Amino acid sequence: MITVESTDDAIHVTIPRGEMDHEQVEAIIRPLRFQSLMSGTKLTRDEAYRMAEDSKEDWWRRNEGKLGIPKLPETDPSPNLASVADDVVEGLENYLKSSYPDALIDRADLRSRVQRTLEKLRLIGG
Numbered sequence: 001m002i003t004v005e006s007t008d009d010a011i012h013v014t015i016p017r018g019e020m021d022h023e024q025v026e027a028i029i030r031p032l033r034f035q036s037l038m039s040g041t042k043l044t045r046d047e048a049y050r051m052a053e054d055s056k057e058d059w060w061r062r063n064e065g066k067l068g069i070p071k072l073p074e075t076d077p078s079p080n081l082a083s084v085a086d087d088v089v090e091g092l093e094n095y096l097k098s099s100y101p102d103a104l105i106d107r108a109d110l111r112s113r114v115q116r117t118l119e120k121l122r123l124i125g126g
Contacts, residue, residue: 086111
């Protein structure tokens with residue numbers, strides 16, 4: 001049974017080890033830690049956005065290979081769009097099949113959506 005005790009200085013939460021594993025506890029505590037850190041900050045909105053973008057970029061670099069999507073070349077500013085679309089579709093298919101084995105995947109629709117997204121990214125300079 002989880003118990004919560006409140007004093008003048010703190011709130012104490014007790015979770016018996018058998019009720020939750022470490023990852024579950026971390027998932028609950030992480031937002032509380034973040035809120036605690038941010039409560040006294042003088043961080044501006046722009047600085048927060050920049051930190052968020054840096055964090056997302058770091059996450060992508062660490063996890064890109066785990067998603068089955070081939071790493072795109074960083075040096076070629078204009079890779080062959082059709083080739084990139086094929087590689088992305090193949091990676092997405094592999095990921096979806098491994099994560100959702102019963103899912104029906106319409107390869108033509110998936111490729112069309114990927115192609116449109118890549119074209120939009122190219123138009124905005126992404």
